[in-house]
Amino acid sequence: MRIIGGRSRGLHLAPVGAGDAQAQLRPTSDRVRESIFNLLINGGHGNLVQGARVLDLFAGTGALGLEALSRGATSATFVEQGKVALALLTRNIALMRAEGETEVRRRDATQPGENRGTGYDLVFLDPPYGKGLGEKAIAACVAGGWLAPAAVIVWEEGTAPLPPAGLDLIDQRRYGDTHVTLLRMPG
Template identity: 35%
Template structure:
């Protein structure tokens, strides 16, 4: 796996062996960013289930200013730290070594881009979006990118957030939410 584009484009990313973190493959990551960007002029990223950290690192590579990554698994935390080290810009990243529920109580916003790729997406994505919104840590123009198994059906709207795009890539589905009143 490698960073697809931007300042770190082409650099290798480490991943965990096995199915624990299900890293987003290069092709899906490239497609995901073409759906939302593909490049940015600043902003803060939250990756609530960071795994290898690839999504947040890709976002910083493409112009986001800083990222908060949340990961509870110790082996994954080590991989994330190695991947952040590769960027040579450690000051742009903050790793919270805890589960998402605990992290939600400690976050301060605003976040402009949020990645949600939870292990049990159907039960979690809606609650995560609702929690983030109620905590008022999302910017007015936040983009929320959810990666799930293709079989997961997410609601068309969650609070004031609506699906603006959804696409299947093999066994993965990418769903993007924005606020419904974001004109």
């Protein structure tokens, strides 16, 4: 697993190893990550990464948020509660030397609480597949003020999810067993 593009292109991230079956660590493959960033940068909606404040929910290794930083996002906040994932995430932030641009919040992504700062422009959502956790996380983020007006959500799931009420579907694609859905908050 490596950073695909931008200033840290080619940087190898910490290996997942055996991972954590209980936490269902399932890093986004390099191929799917590259496809996601092609959609975000060249998908006809302008560059949605450049200058964005990123929220990476169910962050795992942090590969999506770190890729966004490499490609021009201004900051990334990672939400993760798994012990193994947090260790990998911390290691990957250090490998990229991104400590000054990142924040790690150890908590359940479906219960992030109230956001006391500015809303996020770009949200990566990669929950364990098939458990309804994406819907819960989005609802909690909307209720807690985590999303900026016109924020874009990139949601990875095992089956194509239905957009929650109030969010607009921008794009939806399938890459093997991964469905990627792009949603936008109202402006």
